[in-house]
Amino acid sequence: MLQLEDVHTRYGNIEALKGVSVEVRQGEIVTIIGSNGAGKSTLLMTICGSPQAAAGRILLNGEDITRTAPYDIVHLGISQAPEGRRIFARMSVLENLQMGSVPSGGRHFEEDVQKVFTLFPRLKERINQRGGTLSGGEQQMLCIGRALMARPRLLLLDEPSLGIAPILVRQIFNAIVEINKEQGLTILLVEQNAFQALKIAHRAYVLSTGRVVMEGAGRELLANPEVRAAYLEGGQKEVA
Amino acid sequence: MLYFLQQLINGLTLGAMYGLIAIGYSMVYGIIGMINFAHGDIYMIGAFVTVIAFTTLGIVGITWMPLALMVVLLCAMLFTAAYGWTVERIAYRPLRGSFRLAPLISAIGMSIFLQNYVQVAQGANVKPLAPIITGGIQLGSDGSFSVGISYVQIMVIVLTTVLMAAFSFLIAKTPLGRAQRACEQDLKMAGLCGVNVDRTISTTFVLGAALAAVAGLMASLYYGVVDFFIGFLAGVKAFTAAVLGGIGSIPGAMLGGLLLGLIESFWSGYFSIEYKDVAAFGILVVVLIFLPTGLLGKPEIEKV
Numbered sequence: 001m002l003q004l005e006d007v008h009t010r011y012g013n014i015e016a017l018k019g020v021s022v023e024v025r026q027g028e029i030v031t032i033i034g035s036n037g038a039g040k041s042t043l044l045m046t047i048c049g050s051p052q053a054a055a056g057r058i059l060l061n062g063e064d065i066t067r068t069a070p071y072d073i074v075h076l077g078i079s080q081a082p083e084g085r086r087i088f089a090r091m092s093v094l095e096n097l098q099m100g101s102v103p104s105g106g107r108h109f110e111e112d113v114q115k116v117f118t119l120f121p122r123l124k125e126r127i128n129q130r131g132g133t134l135s136g137g138e139q140q141m142l143c144i145g146r147a148l149m150a151r152p153r154l155l156l157l158d159e160p161s162l163g164i165a166p167i168l169v170r171q172i173f174n175a176i177v178e179i180n181k182e183q184g185l186t187i188l189l190v191e192q193n194a195f196q197a198l199k200i201a202h203r204a205y206v207l208s209t210g211r212v213v214m215e216g217a218g219r220e221l222l223a224n225p226e227v228r229a230a231y232l233e234g235g236q237k238e239v240a
Numbered sequence: 241m242l243y244f245l246q247q248l249i250n251g252l253t254l255g256a257m258y259g260l261i262a263i264g265y266s267m268v269y270g271i272i273g274m275i276n277f278a279h280g281d282i283y284m285i286g287a288f289v290t291v292i293a294f295t296t297l298g299i300v301g302i303t304w305m306p307l308a309l310m311v312v313l314l315c316a317m318l319f320t321a322a323y324g325w326t327v328e329r330i331a332y333r334p335l336r337g338s339f340r341l342a343p344l345i346s347a348i349g350m351s352i353f354l355q356n357y358v359q360v361a362q363g364a365n366v367k368p369l370a371p372i373i374t375g376g377i378q379l380g381s382d383g384s385f386s387v388g389i390s391y392v393q394i395m396v397i398v399l400t401t402v403l404m405a406a407f408s409f410l411i412a413k414t415p416l417g418r419a420q421r422a423c424e425q426d427l428k429m430a431g432l433c434g435v436n437v438d439r440t441i442s443t444t445f446v447l448g449a450a451l452a453a454v455a456g457l458m459a460s461l462y463y464g465v466v467d468f469f470i471g472f473l474a475g476v477k478a479f480t481a482a483v484l485g486g487i488g489s490i491p492g493a494m495l496g497g498l499l500l501g502l503i504e505s506f507w508s509g510y511f512s513i514e515y516k517d518v519a520a521f522g523i524l525v526v527v528l529i530f531l532p533t534g535l536l537g538k539p540e541i542e543k544v
């Protein structure tokens with residue numbers, strides 16, 4: 001479904017991605033792990049065209065989207081719940097969801113909003129609250145909900161568990177698996193919470209300073225001693 | 241009391257015009273964080289289009305006032321909006337993403353260009369407009385002083401109120417307004433939501449210019465003269481109004497405009513007309529000392 005071929009991305013003089021090749025197939029959950037500054041968020045943003053890749057190609061179902069404008073990429077079926085959540089702070093929960101439904105022109109709004117509320121009932125209680133006053137976890141739910149409102153074929157999630165209580169983390173990961181299983185939605189997931197993220201992944205990549213240093217099935221990487229040493233230290237298993 | 245009433249009416253009229261221009265400054269600042277120095281000159285173009293359109297209609301023989309006014313209003317808004325759109329396209333968009341001062345300098349250049357362009361095309365002399373709407377209503381008199389509201393003033397206040405209501409609805413309730421607010425809050429995220437940000441920014445310039453055009457129409461009817469330089473002072477005043485109300489805030493721009501108009505009018509009425517600008521800017525300074533983000537500016541309290 002999505003192919004990145006030798007993608008380079010730079011911010012001025014800094015090269016954040018130094019030739020990354022990643023593939024996401026229809027119906028998969030693909031996880032990307034890596035330490036701070038490895039280029040994970042940059043990778044997701046590059047897929048969305050903001051910033052655009054300096055070199056290499058990005059293909060969506062065979063179509064080259066490397067030079068496509070960000071807002072057109074969303075219309076092609078890729079939506080993102082970005083790093084930092086980026087909720088529209090001075091808009092209500094409902095309006096944030098309406099912003100999510102821009103690509104579908106708001107046609108299936110009622111139906112889609114009900115789906116989001118089934119997934120995250122908390123949002124329904126907060127429907128008229130301003131985005132900026134939601135708790136961190138609620139913002140995360142809204143962020144994922146907003147991305148789902150676009151009716152994507154590929155959903156990009158950037159650290160959905162960041163700064164969230166363990167119980168909510170589990171709820172969010174369950175929701176991810178559920179969307180993937182029931183709606184067949186393809187998901188590309190970036191996580192620091194490597195244990196959980198690898199557990200639910202069909203396949204995974206390890207990114208380090210702008211390069212893919214390892215790839216394989218989720219379980220495989222989970223069992224890999226190097227990965228365990230680098231990304232699963234410090235009792236992260238217990239958090240799960 | 242009568243005198244007070246008269247100053248109030250004059251102040252509201254003036255303030256309505258400042259407010260309409262100020263919205264353009266505020267919206268553009270809100271969405272791309274730049275001060276569009278050419279906005280005052282866009283207003284000046286609106287005033288010129290008004291004069292030219294009225295003159296043309298007079299030649300053609302359309303003199304029934306309500307019809308003429310409607311036609312001129314539409315012409316002024318359309319032409320001026322086209323100027324606003326073009327300015328953004330050629331002078332600001334190519335500079336987006338370059339260093340912060342570049343669009344600002346480009347805006348100053350655009351302002352000078354528009355002034356010179358009108359000066360060359362229309363001449364440097366003051367252009368008079370024969371009174372179109374004359375007369376008024378006398379509200380009261382005590383022998384020596386009589387207070388009245390002219391029909392032009394009524395038109396200014398009514399038209400501004402209607403436009404503001406329509407405009408607030410547009411911003412608060414329509415998908416276009418929602419996209420506009422989204423871009424204002426987080427341009428990048430709005431793009432990730434599928435909003436065509438370039439088009440939304442263009443729309444912002446078009447809307448701001450159209451409102452400034454209405455102010456230009458009002459000013460040319462109210463004062464009866466236009467020249468290529470009127471955009472400068474009106475622009476500075478409206479910008480002040482936008483800052484006073486809290487730059488980035490649309491209701492703030494309107495409120496700031498009204499206050500500025502009232503301050504000027506009362507100051508000239510009760511103290512001295514020479515120092516009215518000093519008073520206006522003095523109050524701006526005082527407000528900014530206590531409320532750095534302006535009256536209705538958004539203090540960033542939200543966690544994002």
Ligand SMILES: Nc1ncnc2c1ncn2[C@@H]1O[C@H](COP(=O)(O)OP(=O)(O)OP(=O)(O)O)[C@@H](O)[C@H]1O
Nearest residue numbers: 011014016034035036037038039040041042043083
């Ligand atoms: N807008 C930017 N301008 C300049 N450099 C940037 C920018 N965004 C990211 N970088 C740099 O690019 C590199 C990769 O950043 P990125 O945000 O992709 O890392 P990440 O893997 O998502 O890290 P984290 O786990 O901390 O979120 C970092 O060195 C970072 O400093």
Ligand SMILES: [Mg+2]
Nearest residue numbers: 040041042083
């Ligand atoms: Mg990141």
